[in-house]
Amino acid sequence: MEIPYTYKPRPDTGLYNAKVGIWLFLASEIMLFGALFSSYILLRVTSPEGEWPMVERAWPHGLLNIPIGTFNTAVLITSSVTVVLAWAALKMNQFGRFRAYMLVTLLCAFGFLGIKSFEYNEKFTHYELRLKDGKVYTGHIEVNGKHAGFWDFGSIYNLERLGKEQVTEVSFTADAPKPKPGEKHAEGAVHEHKAMPVKVADIEKLDAFILRNHTFFAIYFVVTALHGLHVLGGALVLGYFAFPGASMWRKNPEQFTNRIEVAGLFWHFVDLVWIFLFPVVYLL
Amino acid sequence: MSDHSKDSVAHADGHDHHDIAAHVRTYLVVFGALLVGTVITVGMYYVHFDSMAVTIAIALFIASIKAFLVAGYFMHLMSEKKVIYSMLAVTVVFFFALGALTLWSSNDMPRNSEAKALYVP
Numbered sequence: 001m002e003i004p005y006t007y008k009p010r011p012d013t014g015l016y017n018a019k020v021g022i023w024l025f026l027a028s029e030i031m032l033f034g035a036l037f038s039s040y041i042l043l044r045v046t047s048p049e050g051e052w053p054m055v056e057r058a059w060p061h062g063l064l065n066i067p068i069g070t071f072n073t074a075v076l077i078t079s080s081v082t083v084v085l086a087w088a089a090l091k092m093n094q095f096g097r098f099r100a101y102m103l104v105t106l107l108c109a110f111g112f113l114g115i116k117s118f119e120y121n122e123k124f125t126h127y128e129l130r131l132k133d134g135k136v137y138t139g140h141i142e143v144n145g146k147h148a149g150f151w152d153f154g155s156i157y158n159l160e161r162l163g164k165e166q167v168t169e170v171s172f173t174a175d176a177p178k179p180k181p182g183e184k185h186a187e188g189a190v191h192e193h194k195a196m197p198v199k200v201a202d203i204e205k206l207d208a209f210i211l212r213n214h215t216f217f218a219i220y221f222v223v224t225a226l227h228g229l230h231v232l233g234g235a236l237v238l239g240y241f242a243f244p245g246a247s248m249w250r251k252n253p254e255q256f257t258n259r260i261e262v263a264g265l266f267w268h269f270v271d272l273v274w275i276f277l278f279p280v281v282y283l284l
Numbered sequence: 285m286s287d288h289s290k291d292s293v294a295h296a297d298g299h300d301h302h303d304i305a306a307h308v309r310t311y312l313v314v315f316g317a318l319l320v321g322t323v324i325t326v327g328m329y330y331v332h333f334d335s336m337a338v339t340i341a342i343a344l345f346i347a348s349i350k351a352f353l354v355a356g357y358f359m360h361l362m363s364e365k366k367v368i369y370s371m372l373a374v375t376v377v378f379f380f381a382l383g384a385l386t387l388w389s390s391n392d393m394p395r396n397s398e399a400k401a402l403y404v405p
Contacts, residue, residue, distance in 0.1 A: 013367045014365045015368070023371055027374075030375050031378060035386070038382055038387065041383070045387075046390050066329065070326050073322050074322060080315075080318075081312070081315040081318075084311050085311060088311070092304050264358075268359045269359075272354050276351065278325070283326070284340055284343055
């Protein structure tokens with residue numbers, strides 16, 4: 001039995017069924033990301049006044065790498081235009097062009113994930129250090145002469161773990177000060193851009209820039225990782241349609257073109273979420 | 285089994301090759317506008333405004349224009365069927381209701397919480 005309305009419009013909606021289906025799905029996705037955006041706003045507007053890290057629970061600013069985030073935004077926008085151009089190529093019966101655009105889309109998708117993964121690693125290896133004498137630092141640690149490797153969760157330390165492993169001293173390299181736009185220099189926090197020995201007994205708090213450390217990191221990782229999963233899922237579907245699934249083009253070109261349109265709608269949604277995520281988490 | 289031919293793809297929804305070629309030009313213009321929008325958004329970050337509210341408003345305004353371009357042109361919402369608009373209208377209402385409910389909860393902070401309530405009666 002043939003599935004109805006895969007390419008002919010259904011008389012009551014005026015659309016093929018998959019298009020109604022994808023928009024219903026995207027509506028549920030809007031609610032999913034809406035919940036996370038609302039949570040972000042709530043966490044942010046109710047956080048204590050002041051500047052992190054000087055005020056421990058205040059909202060941090062400028063922790064994410066803006067040039068990298070900007071580049072990744074351009075990568076995702078490029079993938080969004082290439083996927084719609086791939087659909088247009090099919091509409092014009094240009095299968096070769098379709099495949100070329102899909103390839104560029106896939107390269108952009110995996111490029112985006114690769115860059116994000118690099119950014120994540122930067123956070124897993126970055127630390128907040130608060131000493132009992134009130135001094136506050138951000139920077140990188142070395143424990144027993146070892147640096148953390150790429151995505152090396154085993155080398156993430158906090159005070160509790162240092163105690164358990166009976167480490168008495170760590171080497172800490174503080175970040176250079178990063179003043180906010182419009183300010184001449186960062187105030188309050190002490191920064192020395194060279195490795196210094198720190199006695200564990202003098203530490204009040206030590207933790208990496210990971211979810212448990214701060215609500216900012218919690219919401220940042222949850223929302224960007226969920227977005228990243230959408231990029232990965234979308235890339236797998238687009239990859240399927242670009243290669244093994246493309247055999248449908250010979251048997252049923254209209255249905256195949258509609259499949260690309262539907263997959264493209266999902267991809268544009270992923271781009272749309274990033275359009276809001278980028279300024280919200282990187283710039284504001 | 286269906287009896288489609290490849291020539292029928294462009295005509296299935298009333299588009300011919302000429303229409304599609306015009307769409308392609310629009311997509312490229314939108315692509316350029318999105319990149320320019322991104323550069324402006326980042327540029328605004330380096331301009332210091334005294335008010336955080338102004339900074340947020342400008343950033344979200346530019347993001348909204350970019351979102352309009354993606355949804356309107358890449359997702360074809362500029363010329364979509366009524367049923368899609370109806371679904372999205374309901375979604376927008378629930379989206380803002382969900383946001384309002386979440387923010388409302390900020391007036392119900394746990395005791396001894398470090399977080400500040402938005403509204404203190």
